[in-house]
Amino acid sequence: TRVPDAELLEPAIAKAAGIAGWDPGGPGGLGTVLDAAPRLVVLDGFDTEPSEPAMHERLSELVASARTTRFLLTGRTPHRVPGDRLLRVQPLPTESEVGASPAVELFIDVATSVGAATPTPDDLPAIDAVVGRLGGNPLAITLAASRATAFSPSTLQDLLERPTPNAMFASSVLAEAGELGTSIDWSVGHLDPDPSALLGDLTAFHGPVPVEAAESICDVDDVIGAVSHLVDVHLVDADHSGPVTIFSLPPVVREHVALLMPADARADLRRRHQRWAVDLAHWATATGTGEAHTPAPEIEVVEPDLLVALRRALDVREADEAGALVVALAPLWLGGLTHETHLELVRRTTALLAADRPRGDALALVHGWHALLLAERASGATALDLIDTERERALELARDCDPIVRLRVLALAVRTGRVYVDRGPLIECCNEARQLALVEGAEDLLARFEIWAAMLAHQEGDLDHALELALAARERALHLEDESLTVTATAFLRTLPESTTAGVGLPSAAQLVRSARACGEHRVVLWTLPAASEESRDAGDALAATRYDIEVMERARDAGAWAWAWVAIISQAEIVAGCGELERAARLHGMVHHHRHILEAMLPPAVLARWHASRDAVRTALGAETYEACAEAGSMRTPSEAATEVLEAARRFLADGDPTGLPESPVDASPLTARELEVLDLLVDGDSNKDIARRLGITPKTVMHHTSSIYRKLGVRGRAEAVAWAVRRAA
Template sequence: MAGHRLDRTRGLPAERSSFVGRRAELADVRRLLSGSRLVTLVGPGGVGKTRLAVRAGTELRRSFTDGVTLADLTAVADPARVGEHVARALDVRDVSGRWLPATVAEVVGDRQVLLVLDNCEHLQDACAVLVDTLLATCPGLRVLATSRVPLDVDGEAVLWVPPLGVPSRDRPAAGTPSEAVALLVQRATAAVPGLVLGPVDDAALADVCRRLDGLPLAIELAAVRLRTLTPAELAGRLDDRFGLLRRSGTAVPERHRTLQATMEWSAELLTEADRVLWRRASVFAGDVSLAAAEAVCADDVLPAPAVLDALDRLVAASLLEAVPGPGGRRFRMLETVRAYGRELLDAAGEAHAVRLRHAGWCARLVAAASAEFVGPGQVAAFDRLDAVHAELGAALDVYLAGHAERGLVMAADLWLYWAARGHLGEGRRRLQDLLAACPEPSRTRARGMVAAGFLALAATDPAAAVPLLTGARELGEACGAPSVVATATQYLGQAALFDGDLAAADRLLREAAARHAAADGRYEAFCWADVGVAALLAGRDADAAEAFGRSLALAERGDPWTRSHALWGLGLVRLTTGEPDEATALERSALGLMREVDDRSGTALCIEALSWAAAARQAWERAARLGGAAEAVWRSIPADLPAPLTRRREECTTAARRALGDRRWGALHREGAALDRTGAVTLALDERPTPAVPQAGAGAGPLTARQQEVARLVAEGLTDRQIAARLVISPRTAESHVEQILARLGVRSRAEIAAWTAARAAG
């Protein structure tokens, strides 16, 4: 058409700062554009969609002989002007008076053009119509769009742009910094000439990036604050992130000048129902299920049937991310999105009511799980609570602030979970605070005291446990609570064991077993395991074997916690009677159940016993390694081996040191002590030595096909969350795979996994 042409010089803006990371996402853009003519980069505000699109367009210039052009729609408010704006970007002049999209389509024709259509979310329908028209008539055109919501055009490929990778809180990455930290350091040193950031700042920089969810916009805003704040000071002020993170300058789009403006832009695009769900869902501390959202967020304003549609729209708007979970899809909210939602909740005057509903939902969930603690559904109950652990703390905070008795009921219901899943310290603190807030005598207080006493014993602190248990027993008798009296009596028997008073322990534990049989027979089996321990320590091996056998018989269809402890005790009996092979088999069975339950104290006890059994077989090197591994597990709880058992440990250690020599024993013991809990259990359950790192060309090595796949992603620098997204698994499953890889390869860092992967590839 005469008078119309495409000017290849009107392309992409030059980058004003270095581009950090995003190798995987750039590869995904290239791959998707090779198979689809419309690719939309979707993600929350500030995640870096525009920078990614511009970089991808720059790298793809040679693939589009007629040019790569950017049409930025940020400032376009009227949907009717979208076509005009795109035409201007393509240098198409409206000189004919025809329908503008038709003119643009005629000018583009069959030319090979990539159109980068930036910031489409507020003009979704108009962009969809225009793109659909152009793609239908321009066979050489491809469109790379950025939006907080998909365009919903036939043939559209959607690429979710995640935040940048951040360092793991549990295992900070060694060597190369994460993408988020690299961006923060680069922008900070550019903004503050002469700024020097050293190793002393690493922890604070990592904390800043984690708390900002790896959002590039938030990180760039934070970098500017390092003109006046140290990294540690910056991290300490992030509770006020919306007031802290702002920048000036007319060249900066208004919605990116402050973090709050970015959130406000997102809120303006939502319906009222969506905003209601956003602010109410912000009370959740972690991922939320549909059922939980309906239970906590629905009312007359937002009826339960409307919650699903609102969730779907929040996912489409990139304010929630749908992630797979063991019980179905769950919905994840970035911490910055959550923080703004909580501001909306406070402004709406709903905070107290919604937080109480959330606490009530948690209390009901805990009560239902607690009813299964001494049955075959025990592990599943623990797993359900693990999935919402962050919510439990938030609920207890709400109850402590104004409904302490409800909180005490809930904290006491969690009694076995606190110990079984490694939350002893938290459980003790929670119960201490709630008991102080509920001083009046009651059944609830008696239950709270016995739970607190149990946790004190689990932490090998009998001095704190005895007064609590004695008080609980007296109060339970006064209030007519026979189950509390039976449980308090049982744990007073355990305290007597700790104190070495075996006669009192035997008397109290047998009394408790009788009381349990009369009040609630489900608890009798575990009490008989305690009777067995008392008999074992008193040297009455036959009585101990009988008590442990009785416990196993009563728990035949019961919970694995009880069976694991009975098997552990029976293994010690066999060790005492000179049967180390049978003892080893029993302890391995017990440890398998301990791992299933995730009983950390029990895990340490089993590994100790397996060390003693190895010494009895004169397998001195294994005894030394397992002794160190047991010490590492105790340290991770943290707790100590109960005093009545320390003599056995000392005897084993003395014999192993004598056989190996101090230097060799020390090296092996340190080797075991360096293992994490997963590695310690793997060592204890597998008689073979921990595999060394395979040499290049050694084949698949010790990893399964899935673990090899995860190892390759680790080598690419992906975080656990990014691996989970790539493989469509939960972050917890990804983390578990990485832990298993570390254990199987006998290495300690992700960098060593990457080295192993590279060696195999080179071979």
């Protein structure tokens, strides 16, 4: 699991260890809880940055608080936790028959993968000398072998013995790093000016970097070409698995390059990084709806860097910067793991904005997001007072705001208000927002408010009005070609009685889930899954319903959105009751009993009636005394404990009933398209991205998207390996 923030380290370990209901503020800390059973905690690939000491401090505190738990950390850099024992992974053997050692085999594998000629017997003594000079260090050998297309083994041997041509990267500075430092120093020293400048600028980033982010802070004409070269020589890693290729520096490379930069250059780089982060946050806020179900992909990829920028802004009391960054990050926290550290950042930002300017757009939005994040984590009535205070403050401030900002605050208020039984204020917000969206021409927000107004009408029993609003919203979403809104409106229509929607022509709930997945929006998928579970239960397919319930609980648990987990627990209670496990069904009913006021406020009337009927049937069958005893035992479980218990039982039920009923594996990568083959041919010809763009009449960015797809499908890291693959295929 990627842990982008020091405050999330302990929650991530607790989750991985299956420790339910862990309280960060409890006595003794997580170390004491871990010590309750014999444990070995393995943090694999765990690298921290010297410039960010918070993770190191948190790790040191955790290790110190655990007396019997052992910790094993693997990474490319030592962590220097008090009392640790540093074990260096043994280098590859270099001494054997000439050309037969594992170190030589690695060199040859890397060299041929980037398109170098297969070494001849005459080359083997020089390769032996190179890997021996590098001490058998795998990364050092990889860095040297990746240059084999430009230098013969004998030339590499000679170059490694010479001083680096770039005085900035003097070998003496890296003497402590041994062979690896020498190899990094040598490899960087042989870079052309643009890749060398880009490598230094990339040290500003604290996580994965999309090429657009690199272009924003790097003073290099051809960033795409420069980063492609850095990937080919193994100084930068590339991840082509997602829709956008992201690049990252190996931590040891980042550390060495950053240490070699002059202090004034590092300070200038931090300023450029901060300006980029704030500009990106302003862009995301300006182009989004302000209540988006998921954040813009640009925000999701660079979350660690935006968190760093937010803390910097708070530390130097830059209120506007902090406000923009919170509003940009909040949708990400809503769709993922909202931790107490995020809420604390929101509270600090609210206080800073209020002190700087008591009224304003940013303050209204931050209050609105704070209320919604609190509502998402609400697990009882005690949280409602604070939520209500934040929501009312946001609405009050929004009265003086720009109309679009007011619409966004109203949207946040409606979303927050779903945990309240009193629907009157929500209806007023929806009516005001629909009129304002109509005047402002905000069609997407108008469609969302129509959907919410339809839900409220449904809960009030006005089915005809609910149908009218939902159909209008779906028509508007289709006109906008907004798949997310279309799925949401259609999914709501499925909650209405069939007699109301007769003749409308609706897809099945399972089809809606597939459409929601295609949208790629976590919140839309979460919205459709309970309906698919209900549809499966109606069809008598308890296994299919359980698969949907498992996904709901996993998503709810990961996001800390317990209300969604309770919906799945209600479904599982109905399933286990149908299997004759009445006492267990009563226990599950007890788990959600304390939260019934939130559930009753958010569930459609038919679903609510079904829950009550199932609960009453179990009570009647068991008898009141037995039912209450089982329900009371369930009510003692915290939301986290309840979700974990039900999730584990659901997995066992699924495995027992259908051992093959696991999520489908990803579809194998498809062959290259005709255009991708055309691009690959031009790569083989030695054309740069700019050359390819010019010859094909497309932009360099489009070329990059094609090359990323090529690399992903071929399973190669970059241009050199793709060219080598094409040459071997042609041969």
